[in-house]
Amino acid sequence: MGVLSARFLRFALLVCTLGGLYFLAVQKHEDRDRMRLSAVELTPTCKAKLDAYGLSAGSTYRSPYLVRVSGMAPVMEGYSEEDVRAIQRGCNIIDDLQGFMAQGGNAERWNAQRFVRGSHTTCTHCHQDAGDKQDAEGNRLKGSNNLGASWVMADMYDRFTGLILSHELRQMQCYINSSNGFKPNISDDLLRDVTAYSRFIAAALDLKIGNRYPEQGMDEIPAAATGRRGDDYVRGAFIYRERCASCHGPQGFGLVADGRVVYPAVAGRNSFSLDSRMNFAAVNTIMPGFICRNMPPGAEGSLDGQQCRDIAYFLSTLPRPAGDLQGPLAAVWQQLMMIVMPPLTAYADSLQRGDLSRAPH
Amino acid sequence: MNTFSGAIPQGLAALRGNLLVGLTLAVVTLPQAIAFSTTLAGLPPHFGIYAAIWGVLFTALLNPSRVFSGGPNTTMSAAVGITLLPVAPQFGSDYIGYALTLILLAGLVQMLFVLVRPLGRMLDLINEPIVNGLICGIGVFLIFKSLTSFGGLPINTQVEWPLWIAWQSFLAVLEIGNLYAIQIGMITLVTSLAVRQVARLRNWAILVGVAAGTAYSEYLSATVGLQNTLIEQIANLSYVGFVLPSMPLFSQEAMADIIAILPGAVTLALLGLFQTVAAMRRMNRKMGSFTDSRRGIFADAVSNCVLPFLSSLPTCASFNRMWLIHSLGGNGRLASAASAVILLVLVLFLAQWIAIIPMPAMAAVIMLLGANMINWEDIKPHFKDRRESIVFLASFLSVLFLDLFGAVIVGSVLAIAYSKWEQAHPNISLSGNQLKIRGNLYYGSLPMIEAMYHRAIAREGSVVIDFSECFYIDREGIRWLKAAKEAQQAALTDRRRLDDRREVERRAASDGKRRTGRRRDKPDRRQRSEF
Numbered sequence: 001m002g003v004l005s006a007r008f009l010r011f012a013l014l015v016c017t018l019g020g021l022y023f024l025a026v027q028k029h030e031d032r033d034r035m036r037l038s039a040v041e042l043t044p045t046c047k048a049k050l051d052a053y054g055l056s057a058g059s060t061y062r063s064p065y066l067v068r069v070s071g072m073a074p075v076m077e078g079y080s081e082e083d084v085r086a087i088q089r090g091c092n093i094i095d096d097l098q099g100f101m102a103q104g105g106n107a108e109r110w111n112a113q114r115f116v117r118g119s120h121t122t123c124t125h126c127h128q129d130a131g132d133k134q135d136a137e138g139n140r141l142k143g144s145n146n147l148g149a150s151w152v153m154a155d156m157y158d159r160f161t162g163l164i165l166s167h168e169l170r171q172m173q174c175y176i177n178s179s180n181g182f183k184p185n186i187s188d189d190l191l192r193d194v195t196a197y198s199r200f201i202a203a204a205l206d207l208k209i210g211n212r213y214p215e216q217g218m219d220e221i222p223a224a225a226t227g228r229r230g231d232d233y234v235r236g237a238f239i240y241r242e243r244c245a246s247c248h249g250p251q252g253f254g255l256v257a258d259g260r261v262v263y264p265a266v267a268g269r270n271s272f273s274l275d276s277r278m279n280f281a282a283v284n285t286i287m288p289g290f291i292c293r294n295m296p297p298g299a300e301g302s303l304d305g306q307q308c309r310d311i312a313y314f315l316s317t318l319p320r321p322a323g324d325l326q327g328p329l330a331a332v333w334q335q336l337m338m339i340v341m342p343p344l345t346a347y348a349d350s351l352q353r354g355d356l357s358r359a360p361h
Numbered sequence: 362m363n364t365f366s367g368a369i370p371q372g373l374a375a376l377r378g379n380l381l382v383g384l385t386l387a388v389v390t391l392p393q394a395i396a397f398s399t400t401l402a403g404l405p406p407h408f409g410i411y412a413a414i415w416g417v418l419f420t421a422l423l424n425p426s427r428v429f430s431g432g433p434n435t436t437m438s439a440a441v442g443i444t445l446l447p448v449a450p451q452f453g454s455d456y457i458g459y460a461l462t463l464i465l466l467a468g469l470v471q472m473l474f475v476l477v478r479p480l481g482r483m484l485d486l487i488n489e490p491i492v493n494g495l496i497c498g499i500g501v502f503l504i505f506k507s508l509t510s511f512g513g514l515p516i517n518t519q520v521e522w523p524l525w526i527a528w529q530s531f532l533a534v535l536e537i538g539n540l541y542a543i544q545i546g547m548i549t550l551v552t553s554l555a556v557r558q559v560a561r562l563r564n565w566a567i568l569v570g571v572a573a574g575t576a577y578s579e580y581l582s583a584t585v586g587l588q589n590t591l592i593e594q595i596a597n598l599s600y601v602g603f604v605l606p607s608m609p610l611f612s613q614e615a616m617a618d619i620i621a622i623l624p625g626a627v628t629l630a631l632l633g634l635f636q637t638v639a640a641m642r643r644m645n646r647k648m649g650s651f652t653d654s655r656r657g658i659f660a661d662a663v664s665n666c667v668l669p670f671l672s673s674l675p676t677c678a679s680f681n682r683m684w685l686i687h688s689l690g691g692n693g694r695l696a697s698a699a700s701a702v703i704l705l706v707l708v709l710f711l712a713q714w715i716a717i718i719p720m721p722a723m724a725a726v727i728m729l730l731g732a733n734m735i736n737w738e739d740i741k742p743h744f745k746d747r748r749e750s751i752v753f754l755a756s757f758l759s760v761l762f763l764d765l766f767g768a769v770i771v772g773s774v775l776a777i778a779y780s781k782w783e784q785a786h787p788n789i790s791l792s793g794n795q796l797k798i799r800g801n802l803y804y805g806s807l808p809m810i811e812a813m814y815h816r817a818i819a820r821e822g823s824v825v826i827d828f829s830e831c832f833y834i835d836r837e838g839i840r841w842l843k844a845a846k847e848a849q850q851a852a853l854t855d856r857r858r859l860d861d862r863r864e865v866e867r868r869a870a871s872d873g874k875r876r877t878g879r880r881r882d883k884p885d886r887r888q889r890s891e892f
Contacts, residue, residue, distance in 0.1 A: 015554070
């Protein structure tokens, strides 16, 4: 009898646990529905951008960008209230992945941060200006990783793996690599919202599916395009100190003020992972291209190809977190380096400065 | 031994009994086989069904054990999926080609274990805590892995740290899971659990659960509509029954990927062999009989070399099914063969019914099987010994923290380390200047013995080494003994020699035969065993 009742108790406990989990799931679903129905509070960048593009619910949509640039614009099918909220949420995620600017319990980014690991990196650091960087005249800028331009190139072959990549899969790679985080499920709202935003930009800019636009990726700088002097660590370190360290910090740890990332980290724990597409050791032409096109802000184009390659080479030697695919040993080694290297390099720098100050002028 | 002995039952009654066991086995295996191929291996459902038909038939014919039953296996199916995820997109034609190549390679590796005897002997070093640790770890892993299908979510296409992915999947199911899918999964789970409480229906629990889940899914389809519920079904089984011949992929372009999946093939082979050997060992012990586990390895190797050409999952022995046959009083070989034929007939006539089974119900089946793999009764004894518990935990955690290949490597290294550790720590006692060694005197144990020896020399000036109770001395041990003797600080005693001589002489006298010519420098194993 005792055995029977114990078994019954165990069964009852199991069923209660399952029932509890089911009701928890129902609760979470309802929460999520409520969040998706509530109005989105936009970040300043997103507000300016979406206002400029005239995003509002309605039966038709006509892009103000196209009207301004060409004087005419095709009339497109409009967006529903739900579409508008999805696009707004997508823009918020791109501009402020970490939720630093979110108010009211950052409800609209209800699960973005879960996938980002100890990082201050936001999408907009690579996808410049919330994924749509333009100059003062409203021209789209080359090599700024425009999200609309990458959306129209979605479902193309990935040149690294040879697989067909959907826009959602690409975003999953961004979570793993560029933000050194974890991969959301492919059907997650997070990915759908960002896709909605990217698609909206493509529509607003009237980009055509399958076309390759210059602002889509980064124009790479191969060694052949430089003076073929070879990439140099010392030169890179020197240029970095001259041109980059004032923002990214002497150790590359970036600048965070008032809980907001002012300048992103390019080294250390908060930086992107070694698995990133920006892994200079593997793809040593992409990062120089990015630097030449987008850095330093306000003085873009002031660095020549060789300088960009040197900086990228120097950055590739700084310790960053290992990606999940590199295995536990690499992860432990990188963690160790991130602890050991900064004080060592700081000490070496101080020695050098001391020597320089003692040197006769 | 005649390979086919035991296949012929005694009388018609036994035949009927075995047919009934075969029917039970077929019905129990069917939902599992489908779940293995769809949710775990990422292959079409007929792969699992063919493994349950042809795989079971081959292994039944090739293994002479009266209780042996091979067939599709949870762990091996999961290993197929895990190995291939980074190589090709699931359910595509390339994926199937790679899967067949992987299974064939695993079969060839297993064949190596049959042909190279010492390799096969290595499997005997794998002890129970390691196998149990692997099985428990994989059980936990399977429960987590089936979460996404349980919640009706697409499966993630890259493999990272399994525990973190499991947690993410759990949260994803809570937040964005398809509620209809969750309901179907829950109904399958609860029904199976409820039916399991009735001892007589225990073996049918999964089938009843799947039936309940399917019935609910059909109800939902009728009321809400399949286009609104978005429930994935098994579907498309119409052609099963005819063998779909298939060819592993060995093209020039695929070579890079095939090399990449080689460690996976070794893992697959080893996982199968570990389980076969462990299951046969356990069955031998439970039944008090003995069948050489090499027979099982042979059956596995041959069937896994043939099955890829028949569109089938890999097979290995299944302890659960073997125990089921035994408890129902069946003759393993005939019952297995009967189950294969009955399953073939069932699938031929019930394909349309099988096609409507929803995937969340299949995921629930995997969860139940994963939970079944964690058997506290099997694990408990390991925690009574510190060393065994460490080995068990290391093996268990390595599945959860490393990938399966890493876990298998850790398991093998642990097994060798464990056996060497046993040998390397002889029981040495030092009383006065008497150094008594019990256990093995060989290169592994010498450092410990030497340490003790030098301590005795330092303290006493001389030492008497008593190695009467050494069972084995290797060349290095002999060299050391010789050096110790030559240093004139040690005297060697071997009391056994005197005893041996007396015993042998006593026997020789009683036999009327002279054995005095035997050399006794090296103790003889046969003589020792008689003392």
